[in-house]
Each structure stands twice: as C-alpha cells, then as structure tokens.
Amino acid sequence: xxxxxxxxxxxxxxxxxxxxxxxxxxxxxxxxxxxxxxxxxxxxxxxxxxxxxxxxxxxxxxxxxxxxxxxxxxxxxxxxxxxxxxxxxxxxxxxxxxxxxxxxxxxxxxxxxxxxxxxxxxxxxxxxxxxxxxxxxxxxxxxxxxxxxxxxxxxxxxxxxxxxxxxxxxxxxxxxxxxxxxxxxxxxxxxxxxxxxxxxxxxxxxxxxxxxxxxxxxxxxxxxxxxxxxxxxxxxxxxxxxxxxxxxxxxxxxxxxxxxxxxxxxxxxxxxxxxxxxxxxxxxxxxxxxxxxxxxxxxxxxxxxxxxxxxxxxxxxxxxxxxxxxxxxxxxxxxxxxxxxxxxxx
Numbered sequence: 173x174x175x176x177x178x179x180x181x182x183x184x185x186x187x188x189x190x191x192x193x194x195x196x197x198x199x200x201x202x203x204x205x206x207x208x209x210x211x212x213x214x215x216x217x218x219x220x221x222x223x224x225x226x227x228x229x230x231x232x233x234x235x236x237x238x239x240x241x242x243x244x245x246x247x248x249x250x251x252x253x254x255x256x257x258x259x260x261x262x263x264x265x266x267x268x269x270x271x272x273x274x275x276x277x278x279x280x281x282x283x284x285x286x287x288x289x290x291x292x293x294x295x296x297x298x299x300x301x302x303x304x305x306x307x308x309x310x311x312x313x314x315x316x317x318x319x320x321x322x323x324x325x326x327x328x329x330x331x332x333x334x335x336x337x338x339x340x341x342x343x344x345x346x347x348x349x350x351x352x353x354x355x356x357x358x359x360x361x362x363x364x365x366x367x368x369x370x371x372x373x374x375x376x377x378x379x380x381x382x383x384x385x386x387x388x389x390x391x392x393x394x395x396x397x398x399x400x401x402x403x404x405x406x407x408x409x410x411x412x413x414x415x416x417x418x419x420x421x422x423x424x425x426x427x428x429x430x431x432x433x434x435x436x437x438x439x440x441x442x443x444x445x446x447x448x449x450x451x452x453x454x455x456x457x458x459x460x461x462x463x464x465x466x467x468x469x470x471x472x473x474x475x476x477x478x479x480x481x482x483x484x485x486x487x488x489x490x491x492x493x494x495x496x497x498x499x500x501x502x503x504x505x506x507x508x509x510x511x512x513x514x515x516x517x518x
C-alpha cells in the first residue's frame with residue numbers, strides 16, 4: 173500500500189465514535205518484529221480527545237513503526253491499536269474515515285494546482301459536486317492558501333506545500349490527524365507556523381493530533397509525550413511533569429580524568445555521578461550551592477562546568493542511561509557497567 177492509498181476507502185460508513193470521555197486512541201501491549209529484530213516491545217498508551225500528543229524518539233526507537241500501525245499501513249505482530257473505537261487490524265477501512273494522515277514523504281502533485289490536488293483527494297473519499305467545492309474553499313482558507321488555489325504547487329515554498337499536505341489530510345473532517353515528522357525540510361518560520369496551526373486544530377476544531385518527532389523543541393509543544401527508545405516506552409506524561417520528576421539541577425563538569433573525578437565526588441559527597449561524553453554529570457538539588465563546594469574540594473581538577481534546569485534530553489538520559497543521539501547508545505557509566513532501564517511513569 174502506498175501513502176496516498178490510505179485515503180481510498182470503500183468500506184461502509186464507520187461506526188459512531190466513542191464518547192468524548194473515553195480515549196480517542198488506545199494502544200495496548202503493541203509488539204512488532206521484523207524477522208529477528210524487535211521494533212516495538214509491548215507499548216501501551218492512550219490519547220485523549222482534542223489532545224496534541226507526541227511520539228518522541230531517536231532513529232530506530234520504533235515511532236515510525238507505531239505510526240504505520242496507527243495509519244493501517246502495517247499489521248502488528250501482537251497487541252492492539254484502536255482509533256475512535258475501531259480496531260486498526262480488524263476494521264481498517266472504517267477506521268480510515270476517522271483519520272487524516274500526513275506522511276514525511278511528499279504526496280502532493282507538484283504539477284497540479286492547490287485546488288486540483290484537493291479535488292482529486294476529495295474524490296478518493298467519495299466527496300462530489302458543490303459539497304466538495306465548498307469544503308476545498310474552507311480548508312484552503314483555513315491553511316491560508318485560498319488566494320493561491322489556482323497556482324501550481326511547484327511554485328509554492330516548502331512551508332506552503334506542507335500546508336497543502338495538511339489540507340489533504342483534513343479535507344474529510346477527521347477526528348484524528350496523524351503526522352510523521354511533519355516539519356522535515358522546513359525553515360524555522362515555517363515550523364513555527366505549522367505548530368501554531370496544529371494548536372488551532374486542537375483548540376478550535378477539537379481534532380486530536382499525534383505527531384512523531386526527534387526534535388526536543390517540538391516535543392515541548394505537545395500536551396503529552398510518549399518517549400520511545402529501542403522499541404520500549406521509557407517515559408509517558410506532560411513535558412513539565414517529566415522534567416520535574418528529575419528535580420533540582422543538572423551539572424556538567426569537564427576534567428582531564430572524568431571517571432576519576434566522578435568516583436571521588438561519589439565518595440566525598442555521596443551523590444550519583446556518571447560519566448557521559450567525557451564529562452561528569454550530576455542531578456542534584458540546589459546545584460548553584462553545590463558548585464562552590466565541589467570546586468573547592470577538588471582545586472585545579474575541574475576545567476569548566478555548567479548548571480542548568482532539566483530538559484527532555486535529561487529525561488531521556490535519566491530513563492535510558494545514554495544520550496538521545498548516540499552512535500552506539502552506550503549508557504553513562506559509574507563503574508563501567510550499563511545502567512539498567514527504568515519503567516515509564518504513567
């Protein structure tokens with residue numbers, strides 16, 4: 173099945189959506205394997221109605237596999253995923269009437285006008301005549317491109333082309349919008365505009381939005397996040413709640429012999445000190461008070477230091493023991509052994 177074919181739906185009318193008090197998306201114990209490699213290892217979470225939900229993870233974390241399952245492009249090895257009460261495996265045709273999908277790869281026809289792209293998309297959903305014309309004008313106005321409706325898409329900027337992709341996904345009034353790395357290739361201004369529009373969709377049209385991303389600054393804009401690593405759900409919650417769970421400050425110390433310094437800091441202050449990227453890393457309350465103490469305790473050994481509040485990158489490190497982007501995903505060390513993974517918070 174090709175990305176554009178997700179719009180083709182010959183199924184009978186979908187069942188009514190679940191009441192608003194129930195999750196609009198429910199993922200339960202989802203497992204998927206590619207021959208000898210596991211892409212998802214029992215992932216479970218819910219997405220609430222009118223929620224902007226993020227799937228955050230580095231390459232190979234499983235977020236794209238999860239996206240393809242939710243968009244009915246792939247059947248999981250086991251577990252279940254449902255949208256609006258419809259099972260992604262047993263009721264894919266009916267489910268597609270409730271979702272709009274925007275893939276990372278471009279699906280607009282550059283040689284057609286904005287209006288023609290949406291006209292053909294509408295036909296795939298069974299829309300015809302005056303109703304389709306009215307809806308096209310509505311959605312082009314909504315994405316700010318009504319005045320460019322007769323222009324070929326090849327004349328549009330990258331951000332404008334992305335807005336046409338969004339218009340295609342929203343043409344049939346879906347309850348859920350699925351976006352896979354939607355800001356890929358966009359400049360900072362276009363990225364900002366896209367996220368502002370997603371927030372409008374959530375607040376004014378009550379559309380539930382699920383976004384895959386590997387960018388921390390985008391993840392911070394989401395209402396809630398599922399953070400994935402190597403097919404595992406390692407954290408779940410609001411960005412604020414996830415960073416608050418670390419507490420205190422994050423201190424990074426540079427030294428000629430970081431492992432030796434980390435060992436001495438642990439022995440003297442009885443705090444958890446790890447070595448990552450040849451720097452000593454500590455999570456500690458009132459870091460600004462601790463810094464003078466550690467500098468005075470080890471004069472001349474610390475070459476530079478920084479103190480900062482926890483970020484989502486720190487949440488990832490805290491849960492996995494290694495940085496978000498790491499070629500070998502080697503965790504931070506205390507004694508040369510790997511740090512065990514912690515269970516995700518709910």
